[in-house]
Amino acid sequence: xxxxxxxxxxxxxxxxxxxxxxxxxxxxxxxxxxxxxxxxxxxxxxxxxxxxxxxxxxxxxxxxxxxxxxxxxxxxxxxxxxxxxxxxxxxxxxxxxxxxxxxxxxxxxxxxxxxxxxxxxxxxxxxxxxxxxxxxxxxxxxxxxxxxxxxxxxxxxxxxxxxxxxxxxxxx
Numbered sequence: 001x002x003x004x005x006x007x008x009x010x011x012x013x014x015x016x017x018x019x020x021x022x023x024x025x026x027x028x029x030x031x032x033x034x035x036x037x038x039x040x041x042x043x044x045x046x047x048x049x050x051x052x053x054x055x056x057x058x059x060x061x062x063x064x065x066x067x068x069x070x071x072x073x074x075x076x077x078x079x080x081x082x083x084x085x086x087x088x089x090x091x092x093x094x095x096x097x098x099x100x101x102x103x104x105x106x107x108x109x110x111x112x113x114x115x116x117x118x119x120x121x122x123x124x125x126x127x128x129x130x131x132x133x134x135x136x137x138x139x140x141x142x143x144x145x146x147x148x149x150x151x152x153x154x155x156x157x158x159x160x161x162x163x164x165x166x167x168x169x170x171x172x
Contacts, residue, residue: 027099052106053100054109058084063093
C-alpha cells in the first residue's frame, strides 16, 4: 500500500499539468473583471476566491461574458474553488470574466491558467488543424520561455518529491 502511494505521488509529479499564468485581482460588488484567453490547447481555468465570492464565466462569442444565459458558454459559480475545462477544439480567443457577488463589497481572487498535459483526454472531438499534442506542448514551452534549466528543475522537483514521500513513509 505504501509503495502504491509513493508511485502515485511520483507519477503526479512527472505527468502533472503545466501552469501557464497566475493573476491576482480584485473586483467590486456586482461588477466584472475581464480577460481574453488566447492560449491554444486543453486549458483549465481555475478561480480561487481569496476573500468574498467570485464566479467565473467563459464565452466563445462574447469577449465580455456575463451571468446572462446567452452571454456565456462555460461557467463555474460555487462558493469555493471554481474551475472550467476548455477543450483544445474550442477556437480562441475566449472571453473570460470574474464576477464579484453583491454580498461582498470587494472580492479578491487568484485566476490561474493550467495547460493540461498532452495525455489529458479531451472530452470533445479534436480538430486535426490544431496539430499534434507534442507540437502544442513545444509551442507552449517556447511561448512560456521553457528552457533546459526548467527541465533540470523539474527533475530536481521529482527527486525531492520522491525523497519527501519516502521520508514520510519511514516516519509513519
